[in-house]
Amino acid sequence: MFFLIYLRRELLRRKRQTIVGALGLAVGIGLVLTVTMAAAGVKKAQADVLHALYGIGTDITVTAAAPPPPKLGSSEGASQGFSPGQGSQHVDVLGLPPGLGPLDATAVESVSHLPGVSAAAGGLLLRDTQLDVPTVQEQSTPGWRPSQKNLGVTFTVIGVDPGRTSLGPFASAQLSSGRSFVAGDTGDDVAVVDSGYATANGVATGSTVTVAGTKFHVIGIVQQSQGGGAADVYIPLARAQALAAFQGLPSLTGRVDTIYVSADSASHIGAVRNAIAKVLPTATVTSSSSLADAVSGSLAGAASLASNLGRWLAVGSLAAAFAVSSLMTVSAVSRRVREIGTLKALGWNTRRIISQLLGESLVTGLIGAVLGVGIGLGGGLLVRRLAPALSATVAQNPGAKIPENVRIDDTGMHHEAAAGGSHTIAVHLTAPVTLTAIGLAVVLGVGGGLLAGMFGGWRAARLRPATAMTRVA
Amino acid sequence: MYTLTGVTRTYRKDNATVTALSSVDLVIEDGDWLAVQGPTGHGKTTLLQILGGLDRPSSGRVTVDGRDLATLREADIAAIRAASIGFVFQTFNLIPTLSALENVEAALVPLRISTADRRRRATQALESVGLADRSGHLPSELSGGQQQRVGIARALVKQPRLLLADEPTGNLDEQTRDEIIALLENVWHDRGLTLVLITHDPAIAARAHRVAQMRNGRLTVRSGQARTHQ
Numbered sequence A: 001m002f003f004l005i006y007l008r009r010e011l012l013r014r015k016r017q018t019i020v021g022a023l024g025l026a027v028g029i030g031l032v033l034t035v036t037m038a039a040a041g042v043k044k045a046q047a048d049v050l051h052a053l054y055g056i057g058t059d060i061t062v063t064a065a066a067p068p069p070p071k072l073g074s075s076e077g078a079s080q081g082f083s084p085g086q087g088s089q090h091v092d093v094l095g096l097p098p099g100l101g102p103l104d105a106t107a108v109e110s111v112s113h114l115p116g117v118s119a120a121a122g123g124l125l126l127r128d129t130q131l132d133v134p135t136v137q138e139q140s141t142p143g144w145r146p147s148q149k150n151l152g153v154t155f156t157v158i159g160v161d162p163g164r165t166s167l168g169p170f171a172s173a174q175l176s177s178g179r180s181f182v183a184g185d186t187g188d189d190v191a192v193v194d195s196g197y198a199t200a201n202g203v204a205t206g207s208t209v210t211v212a213g214t215k216f217h218v219i220g221i222v223q224q225s226q227g228g229g230a231a232d233v234y235i236p237l238a239r240a241q242a243l244a245a246f247q248g249l250p251s252l253t254g255r256v257d258t259i260y261v262s263a264d265s266a267s268h269i270g271a272v273r274n275a276i277a278k279v280l281p282t283a284t285v286t287s288s289s290s291l292a293d294a295v296s297g298s299l300a301g302a303a304s305l306a307s308n309l310g311r312w313l314a315v316g317s318l319a320a321a322f323a324v325s326s327l328m329t330v331s332a333v334s335r336r337v338r339e340i341g342t343l344k345a346l347g348w349n350t351r352r353i354i355s356q357l358l359g360e361s362l363v364t365g366l367i368g369a370v371l372g373v374g375i376g377l378g379g380g381l382l383v384r385r386l387a388p389a390l391s392a393t394v395a396q397n398p399g400a401k402i403p404e405n406v407r408i409d410d411t412g413m414h415h416e417a418a419a420g421g422s423h424t425i426a427v428h429l430t431a432p433v434t435l436t437a438i439g440l441a442v443v444l445g446v447g448g449g450l451l452a453g454m455f456g457g458w459r460a461a462r463l464r465p466a467t468a469m470t471r472v473a
Numbered sequence B: 001m002y003t004l005t006g007v008t009r010t011y012r013k014d015n016a017t018v019t020a021l022s023s024v025d026l027v028i029e030d031g032d033w034l035a036v037q038g039p040t041g042h043g044k045t046t047l048l049q050i051l052g053g054l055d056r057p058s059s060g061r062v063t064v065d066g067r068d069l070a071t072l073r074e075a076d077i078a079a080i081r082a083a084s085i086g087f088v089f090q091t092f093n094l095i096p097t098l099s100a101l102e103n104v105e106a107a108l109v110p111l112r113i114s115t116a117d118r119r120r121r122a123t124q125a126l127e128s129v130g131l132a133d134r135s136g137h138l139p140s141e142l143s144g145g146q147q148q149r150v151g152i153a154r155a156l157v158k159q160p161r162l163l164l165a166d167e168p169t170g171n172l173d174e175q176t177r178d179e180i181i182a183l184l185e186n187v188w189h190d191r192g193l194t195l196v197l198i199t200h201d202p203a204i205a206a207r208a209h210r211v212a213q214m215r216n217g218r219l220t221v222r223s224g225q226a227r228t229h230q
């Protein structure tokens, strides 16, 4: 076809013009791709945060906010404090972490029957605090300072339903020694310990850990792939419920504090979230997209960077690239006035001439798209190489603020995050290459080419055919 | 057959009005061989543009075989040019990125003939101007005379009824000029072409059957009467 011959000749014999035109578009497209990929990376990092907290396979979690603290002087309030006495006292209490409240276990069943839910499991995320209350005599010794044991040692405990280990944080734990829970463990004092905690505290398979004053036999050591370490110690849910106490409740039997939900497809997550919120109106329902709003730390900064600055930068450079390539085509048409006039004299109608010009700029746009994908891939690599490790901090109940402790000393009032009230997870920012991103590049290249070609064609259509005869080149 | 009655073409440039053609009356019979002479800037090219439908008169009427050009749409005029009018330009106007053969082929593109046919006819046209061995050359690789012969092959390949040539030898030396004119006369003679040729050159005008003079946009036919092929 003559169309293709002419097209090829124009592009190959005006190489510099073709390359400059394609490169201009490519830079714009490459930037858009990089930003798109980085934004996808941020999204993936947010999903990683959810999975680190709640386990791979969990799409949605349900938590409840803590009820208001008991009034001072009430009988419940009295049990919160420890008064030094004559003899030494050791305290070991298992309770909910700050900010988290109990949910009725029947909610797990009702959630699991909602449409779009493929599975739901209840879990009990707890905090164990052990401390030695100093005696009155110790405290009155001159120069006495509280030791770490006096201030309290805490670790996190998760009650796992041994019959449903495929959901929740325990699901993504990799067994590194010993064995995992089996259905028969339900009522036994057995524990699986996170490798990080085990190493720090000299725990191994066969030894014991003490939770709420009860010795648990360690049957296995697990490792969390995300390194976040959702919990230090996992014990059977029924035992955790029996041993935990909360604001005057002697035990948490029949209660959980987190429900892990998996949806039957990613596209149903939003609908399932809404359905759960209807069934449990006071609970916090979290998915990876809503978690993003609850995250603080450098991940949140990266997310807003990607969505604000990055987007404007990309849109701006793309607009500039489109404008430059349109201007280039228009000026190319002006330089080819005589050629276009000659074609008209040969009997080419305006439509044929415009399609020829459009074809040229379309192919230039496609070359720009290919180069742009290259630039985008390079940009993605750069993001992966240069991105600092990000951290995300989320409240145990993502619907609430991170709970604070207020400490007053002679320099004034200090706010600090309550121990165990939040999770901090390290995530790595990636820039995944997706088919959508490649498709976007092609669309932008074609769009840029079409736009430029339309301007060029418009210019060509307005040329008087008589220009073929003008003497000036 | 062309009939021009009271054809006037004015250009407005800023506030001044230039009258390039001033009520030109002209009849061109099929098979005519008309040379147009005249000083520079006096409207010769403008006349040719109007004959070729590249430009429209400001006033007056142009009819081709009884059809008024003013009633035809741009695309229809393009189709007439594609089928039956050949142009030869003073500055050759070959498309710089296309080879000699492809330049000739470009004239056949609007006729929608098969690729093989197009190539065959273009090759023949190049042969007839003695450039068969240069078909793959780019215009920049050809001499001025060779470029103009490619231009003539391009104008003749569609076997037009009318050939409009705007100073086709103006940029060529005398020997090449004579070759080119001989070539055009042969085609005129063999194919029953209508030939309208603009020239400054008295030697060329002397060979035409009719000579017209352009002066200040006015056309006067100076010599000869419409004469067709023997």
Ligand SMILES: Nc1ncnc2c1ncn2[C@@H]1O[C@H](COP(=O)(O)OP(=O)(O)OP(=O)(O)O)[C@@H](O)[C@H]1O
Pocket (backbone or CB within 6 Å): B011, B012, B013, B018, B019, B020, B038, B039, B040, B041, B042, B043, B044, B045, B046, B047
């Ligand atoms: N597009 C245009 N706009 C304004 N004026 C024009 C335009 N084209 C031609 N003219 C004017 O019309 C007049 C006739 O021009 P034309 O090109 O027909 O002259 P010509 O006889 O062909 O001259 P030459 O022998 O130099 O080619 C000139 O004065 C020219 O300046």
Ligand SMILES: [Mg+2]
Pocket (backbone or CB within 6 Å): B044, B045, B046, B166
């Ligand atoms: Mg002229």
